[in-house]
Amino acid sequence: MDTLDPVLMNITAQNREAIQLENTGIGHSKGTIPDTLDAMAATVTDHLTAIHVPKADILGFSLGAMIAQMIATDYPQVVNKLILAGARSGSGPDDSQTAPDAGMGPSGEPDRQPTEDYMLYILIYPSKSSRDKGSI
Structure with missing residues (x-):
């Protein structure tokens, strides 16, 4: 998260204590990656x-937005506020869609930082009406 969007984390940490968590087996953490969102949510609440x-x-x-939704659903007693960022919408016939190849390209590796155009591309469906509403 700090690699993908350090500005967001730095702004967040200016006015509150911020804890960044890498779930088990992800990033620099050790262990086996949990195989369900429920298990990932439990890891966060256990922490x-x-x-x-x-x-x-x-x-x-x-x-993390999917995991956060599971935490809010399964462990509402630990959630004061829920903030979802970079979350994808559902996949029903009336839901907005993400570009089919949105997962391709830079994903925050230190030597391949995503550009604003790339972030708009992966987060906003590539139609004129969607792009007109999208901004970072």
Whole structure:
């Protein structure tokens, strides 16, 4: 997260204590990646319990946004506020769609930083009406 969007994390941490968590087996953490969103949500709430944080504002970005929704659903007692960023919408016939090849390209590796155009491309469907509403 700090590689993909350090500005977001730095702004967030200016006015509140911020805890960045890499789920088990992801990033620099050790272990086996949980195979369900429920298990990933449990890992987060277990971590909050271990560091004595009974309630938190939860910011989830991308996959983290899906995990944050599971936390809010399964562990509402730990959620003060829920913030979803870079979250994809559903996939029903009336839902907005993401470009089919949106997963291709730079994904925040230190030597391949995403551009604003790339971020708009992966987060906003490539139609004129969607692009006119999209901004970063």
